[in-house]
Amino acid sequence: MCNTCGCSSAKEITENPGMTRRAAVGAVSAGAGALALTACGSSMDSDATAASIDPGAPAEPTDMAAVADVPVGGVIKATAQGTSVMITQPTEGTFHAFSSVCTHQGCQVNAQKEKTINCPCHASVFSTEDGAPQGGPAETALPEFPLEIKGDRIWVG
Template identity: 45%
Template sequence: MTERRSDPPGDGVRGQGSSRRTVLASGAAVLVAAGCTRYGEDTGGGESFAPEPGSPTAAQPGGERLGTTAEVPEGGGKVFTAQKVVVTQPEKGDFKAFTAVCTHQGCLVDKVANGTIDCPCHGSEFRVTDGSVARGPATRPLAAKPIAVSKGEIRLA
């Protein structure tokens, strides 16, 4: 006589009160929960995952490197597209940084010329000295970004 099995073939866990779906869903929940912490938060696990000092992923003093002071002309500026930051040098040695996202409709500014930071989408212009609106349609200034300038390097602070 042949024994009839009522459970579908599987991993043999079913008879122990858990289905394969339950086990997989529980594992996914643990992975999602583990991914919901921010870098540097204490999760109580007692283990730190900070990069080793000097490693390529370790944070450098002063924040993310934007570029060099030589890249930013006096009276002008440079747009660092990847970081969405524009750095200006209104006067020799005086560096300013602003968001490169136009306050009109969120386009990225694309150039610095004739004392203004220019947006290609609708023609808004912002002053290199303080990010204020020089010409609309934008009505709000570009937000200032903190930077650190040291040894010819410009970094986000």
């Protein structure tokens, strides 16, 4: 009698020693799949690029940047008073302010070479003209905030 499983046949022990290779590969694949799904759907607590800055517009108009800091056809990320926004100038003299929080899973987006708005977490790309998603998993545009030019400064809120 086998001490491991209690069977009475030594042949049974050698032909069926426990987990088969197919079962082991299946278990590893299932575990890897579960891990991948957990990573994509996990909370943002452990994500270093997660939104740690207020995703909304400033509660009151806030001086965010100089007009000269925003290149024509480009974008900058500006932060003031705990709020971060993406300020764009798609054509000369036309400015927009968008949320810096990706609409996919809440990561902080960045200005990529001052030309596009990109999410480093899942590779979403957003338009500098209207904040609409241009690629990646995001399906919703970045919220746009009120913006006013006062002299040579850009005020948001």
